[in-house]
Amino acid sequence: MDQSIKFDVIIAGPPYNIGKDFGNNIDYMELKKYINWTKKWxxxxxxxxxxxxxxxxxxxxxxxxxxxxxxPIEKQRFLIWHYTNKTSPxxxxxxxxxxAILCLWKDQRPNLEIDQIREPYTDSYMKLNGKERMNTKGRFGTKTTIYKVNEKGALPRDVIKIPALAAGTGMVKRHFMCKDCNNKLYYSSEKRTWKS
Known part of the structure; x- marks a missing residue:
């Protein structure tokens, strides 16, 4: 691949190394080997x-x-994509x-357009707007604070729900290149075989 090509976003859904057979081979390596392989890619x-x-x-x-x-810890974030109603009786x-989603970058942390991915608050959160929060030992000091709901939705530190991009399931308007387990490159729209 041409080394001058640069991407703004790369999304990887590698084999999870949990021992499942995904049709190409068994998804399992000795942990140290898996980590070394992962570091390379x-x-x-x-x-x-x-x-x-x-x-x-x-x-x-x-x-x-x-x-x-x-x-390096200053070049990473560990994100959690929360599922709702996940049960297996x-x-x-x-x-x-x-x-779990790991987010990495090269040098300086990029600016993220956080307003584009905010999730609207639920009614229960909205009821808290303007309520006093009493100080607690170890919180923000000794003063009482007022809870303020952000009119644009969840704050950056709050839970943000995003659609899955694995296998193109969250693809609505974006098209992106993918690489499968057999190292074949393709555009997401080529692999997608279902309708939204």
């Missing part, structure tokens, strides 16, 4: 990012936590109600 992706570019990597929290530890152990 992440560094390659970072080389193709523009100066303001962001790399998003989907995965299980347990695996991504080990990967994120390999990169046959499960007798903790269930995931989220997808």
């Amino acid at each position: 992440i560094k390659l992706c970072l080389n193709f990012l523009s100066d303001n570019g962001l790399l998003y990597i989907y995965g299980f929290s347990e695996i991504l936590a080990r990967i994120v530890a390999q990169f 046959s499960s007798n152990f903790w269930q995931r109600s989220h997808e």
Whole structure:
């Protein structure tokens, strides 16, 4: 690939390394080998990012936590995409109600147009607008603060729901290049076989 090509966003949904067969081979490597393999392709992706570019990597929290530890803390964010109503009645152990997403960048943290992805507040949040919050030990000091709802929606530190982009499921107006497990490059619209 031409090294002069730069991307503003790269989204990767690599094999999660959890032992499932996705049709190409068994999705499992010894953890140390998997982390080394992942570091290589992440560094390659970072080389193709523009100066303001962001790399998003989907995965299980347990695996991504080990990967994120390999990169400088000032060049990363760990995002949580919250699922609602995720239940599996046959499960007798903790269930995931989220997808972990690792966000990396090259040098300076890019500016994000946060207003474009805010989620409107629910009615219960709106009822809190203007309410006093009493100070607590370890919060913002000793003064009482007023809870203010942002008219544009959730604050950047709040939960933000975004559609999944894996396999083009969240594709509405954007078209992007993908690489499958067999290293074949294609445009997202070529792989998408269903209608919205």
